[in-house]
Amino acid sequence: MCSGSPVVPGYVITNHLRAGCGGIGSWQHGLPHDGIWTCSGAPVVAGYVITGHMQAGCDGAGAWYHNTARVGLWTCPGSPIPPGFRSTTYSAGGCNGLGAWVLARA
Numbered sequence: 001m002c003s004g005s006p007v008v009p010g011y012v013i014t015n016h017l018r019a020g021c022g023g024i025g026s027w028q029h030g031l032p033h034d035g036i037w038t039c040s041g042a043p044v045v046a047g048y049v050i051t052g053h054m055q056a057g058c059d060g061a062g063a064w065y066h067n068t069a070r071v072g073l074w075t076c077p078g079s080p081i082p083p084g085f086r087s088t089t090y091s092a093g094g095c096n097g098l099g100a101w102v103l104a105r106a
Contacts, residue, residue: 001027012066013042016059037063049103050079053096074100 002021007013011029016039020026030036032045039058044050048066051073057063067073069082076095081087087101094100 001029003027007043010045012036012045013039013058015039016061018059032066034066034068036066038066039063044080047082048080049073049082050076051095051100052076053098055096069103071103071105073103075103076100 001008003025005027008029010031012032013027014030014037015028017026017028027039032038032048037054037057040062042064044066047069049069050064051067052065053076054063054065064076069085071085074091074094075081075087077098077100081103084106085103086106088104089102090099092099
């Protein structure tokens with residue numbers, strides 16, 4: 001999809017191509033699954049949390065690692081916390097240096 005196009009419902013943004021769409025940039029979309037890297041700005045699908053960050057991902061736009069929520073995962077800043085879970089212990093070095101919290105049952 002060309003830059004500026006909406007994300008297809010039920011999909012996430014998985015890659016960015018700067019030269020796509022005649023030079024204005026394009027975004028590749030894919031279906032979410034446990035353990036997928038998505039580009040910064042991609043929606044977080046219900047039931048998923050963000051567990052990793054890669055600054056150089058998505059052709060320099062930045063990328064976030066998504067997992068289905070489960071007890072014991074370390075979640076990144078800004079990650080949604082699904083119903084039935086809560087954040088607990090903090091680690092400054094988690095989420096590739098951004099800081100992270102352990103996911104626990106509510």
